[in-house]
Amino acid sequence: MGEFTIKMPDVGEGVAEAELVEWHVKAGDPVMEDMVVAAVMTDKATVEIPSPVTGTVVWLGGEVGDTIAVKAPLLRIETAEDGGEPKVVSPATESVVQAPKPSAPAGQATIASPDAASTPPKAIGGLAGRPSERSLSGPVEKPLASPSVRLFAREHGVDLRQVASSGPAGRILREDIEQFLARGALPLSTQPGLARKTATEEIKLTGLRRRIAEKMSLSASRIPHITYVEEIDMTALEELRGTMNRDRKPEQAKLTVLPFLMRALVRAVSEQPDVNATFDDDAGIVTRHGAVHVGVAAQTPSGLVVPVVRHAEARGIWDCAGEIARLAQAARTGTATRDELSGSTITISSLGALGGIVSTPVINHPEVAIIGVNKIAVRPVWDGTQFVPRKMMNLSSSFDHRIVDGSDAATFIQRIRVLLETPALIFIES
Structure with missing residues (x-):
């Protein structure tokens, strides 16, 4: 041996x-x-x-x-x-x-290696490799599956303990889950009654969730936040966005609000470079960045990640949209690289329709600003003679008060407001 x-x-x-x-x-x-x-x-x-x-x-x-x-x-x-x-x-x-490895597109199975396809499941820890042979009354071993397969199962609400495995040593493959879903199989469940629940569960923070906790603690403990909220009339921009999406080419990504905001942000930071900066608070040094590397906070099944659109100052609207879509897909499937998840100089945080009316975004340390996007909603707005329906959106943005004064924060957001409310200005060279 x-x-x-x-x-x-x-x-x-x-x-x-x-x-x-x-x-x-x-x-x-x-x-x-x-x-x-x-x-x-x-x-x-x-x-x-x-x-x-x-x-x-x-x-x-x-x-x-x-x-x-x-x-x-x-x-x-x-x-x-x-x-x-x-x-x-x-x-x-x-x-x-x-x-x-990147997950296969929806509806397309991952191709297993010949060895994986020809090797029968083996018993692990005294339990048979196929869930149908396990006793549901006794302790159940944690199913064997890669992180990408576990992510795919979570996205589709599948309990891996109920999926028959075909991989080596009883390992569950992506195609096993797809076959499970194709059969219309549903998780075993019982209808709970109206009874008191006294069980508790202790969950150790590991992996990405622990990284998020450490990052948020660092930001909250070191950075004195100032949050500034302003409402934006998005009616004209939404009309323009709808027209551009109807006329877009097949290879172009669909435009959301974020590419327009990104271009407006680039114009605004050119006038206030202190906002596009990082602060080394240990050394007491502020670094202004000529490049605008925009982090776009993205929620994934594993937790919050911030993929980075690099050199937004050199990208047009469609280029920004394509890069945002590409990075969002990489973040969701867990295939984003280290370089794609680091190096931002300013961050945009958006929850889309879940954005609420107001938020207090936490700055992505060591940056000094974060732009929080709230949901768009039709509200009555007084035009001087009557109330008219307008598509309104709030920006709830936070700044490091050690570096950015309140008046500078307000000036920065007001500049973005003007650009978004008059979207033609975004396309005019300064």
Whole structure:
């Protein structure tokens, strides 16, 4: 018998450690070559780690939520090979990092490898690999599935414990879920009565959710926020947007309000560069940025992420729309890269129809401003002689009061208001 030790690989330049966000195996489980055994996260990017050998897991190097240093032992696998000293899989000699694969488009199954298709499910932890053979009255093992497959299941409301697996060692594949949905299968449930509920559940913050908590705590504890709210008459812009969408080319992304706001923001920061800045509060240095890298806060099933539209100052309306759509899709499917999720100089936060009337957005540290977009609603507006229906939207924007004074914040938003209420100005070169 031999033994392989898989070490935490180098998951990115300058990264010294990564958070363990998911185990796909436990001690005693059989594994096969190329089977994903763990998932780690750094800078909001999740990386799957496959096994380079076939064997049995004999030791795990941490629990979910632990931070593990690069090159530290991650897990050990006992193999059928004979040998003396235990073998070590090192990032320097053998790649053990597999980047997350993009999810297949809706209605299209992911093509499994020949090995995955021909290998029957195996029993894991004493339970048969197919859910139909498990006892629902006893303890149920956590189903084996990659992060992208778990995301796909959550998006479709599928309990993985009810899905028959066809992958190696009982691992559930995307096509297993698609077949489950195609059969019209529904999760097992019981109709609850009117009874008191006394159960509690403790959930450890791990992965992206822990990153979000740390980021929000940092922003709230270090940045004295000032929030400024102004209402915008969006009637003319909505008419223009509707016309442009009707005439758009097939390859062009549909225009939302965000590309117009992005272009208005670019014009406004050219007049007030202090708003398009980052602040190193430890060093006491404000860095003004000529480039306008706009972060667009996006809600995903895993939590809040901020993909970045780089060099918005060099993009037109349609280019901004296409890049926003591309990044939003990458964020939803968990395929956005580290570079696409970092480096913003100012952020836009929008919840669309759920935006409410007013919000108090939290600044994305170390930036000094965030533009909060609220919902558009028809309201009666007095035009001097009568009330007329207008499409109104509030901007609820926050600023770092150490860097941006209240009057400068108001001037900045008022400039954006003028541009959005007279959208032709957005297209006129200054």
